[in-house]
Amino acid sequence: AQTVTQSQPEMSVQEAETVTLSCTYDTSESNYYLFWYKQPPSRQMILVIRQEAYKQQNATENRFSVNFQKAAKSFSLKISDSQLGDTAMYFCAFMKHAGQFYFGTGTSLTVIP
Amino acid sequence: DAGVIQSPRHEVTEMGQEVTLRCKPISGHDYLFWYRQTMMRGLELLIYFNNNVPIDDSGMPEDRFSAKMPNASFSTLKIQPSEPRDSAVYFCASSEHTGSTEAFFGQGTRLTVV
Numbered sequence: 001a002q003t004v005t006q007s008q009p010e011m012s013v014q015e016a017e018t019v020t021l022s023c024t025y026d027t028s029e030s031n032y033y034l035f036w037y038k039q040p041p042s043r044q045m046i047l048v049i050r051q052e053a054y055k056q057q058n059a060t061e062n063r064f065s066v067n068f069q070k071a072a073k074s075f076s077l078k079i080s081d082s083q084l085g086d087t088a089m090y091f092c093a094f095m096k097h098a099g100q101f102y103f104g105t106g107t108s109l110t111v112i113p
Numbered sequence: 114d115a116g117v118i119q120s121p122r123h124e125v126t127e128m129g130q131e132v133t134l135r136c137k138p139i140s141g142h143d144y145l146f147w148y149r150q151t152m153m154r155g156l157e158l159l160i161y162f163n164n165n166v167p168i169d170d171s172g173m174p175e176d177r178f179s180a181k182m183p184n185a186s187f188s189t190l191k192i193q194p195s196e197p198r199d200s201a202v203y204f205c206a207s208s209e210h211t212g213s214t215e216a217f218f219g220q221g222t223r224l225t226v227v
Contacts, residue, residue: 101148101156
């Protein structure tokens with residue numbers, strides 16, 4: 001079975017600063033996908049960034065980047081130049097097959113003006 | 114496409130009543146998933162369908178829960194009878210095909226059982 005662990009229930013960051021959210025996972029699979037989803041108060045699950053396990057290069061999407069360490073089973077999210085709109089719950093997720101996610105418990109991020 | 118559409122957005126019901134949640138996936142998507150989100154357990158996969166056929170319902174908590182997908186554009190999740198501990202946000206998501214690396218979520222239904 002797959003497990004995803006987010007050890008930071010809450011975090012805060014000053015606007016324009018950088019913050020890193022941690023995620024570790026456990027799996028015996030060799031090929032899989034990892035995701036970070038954002039859930040604002042509206043409840044909508046919004047895909048932030050995606051990483052294929054077979055790719056060594058870390059994924060980046062504008063201000064969002066990941067540090068993927070496959071051997072260590074670590075998948076952290078770095079948010080640069082934090083904006084007020086980044087305030088949300090962030091979920092790390094593991095996926096082996098299409099749509100079958102295993103989610104972490106989430107990190108509540110607050111961006112302070 | 115309007116995305117995955119769930120209804121209702123909010124549902125308040127009394128314990129013991131039947132409640133039905135509805136989902137319309139994105140047109141052309143072969144997979145449909147039902148997730149439940151609670152404070153205690155986070156997001157959990159309840160059941161998923163492939164081409165309208167239930168594939169894995171091992172996440173369904175009890176026999177009180179049932180899900181159907183009568184056609185490619187509609188699915189329901191039913192709880193009968195409902196209990197206060199069923200209070201949660203229920204998400205529906207759809208994915209295009211087996212090789213898809215993304216799923217699209219609806220906005221969820223917040224269920225409150227009093």
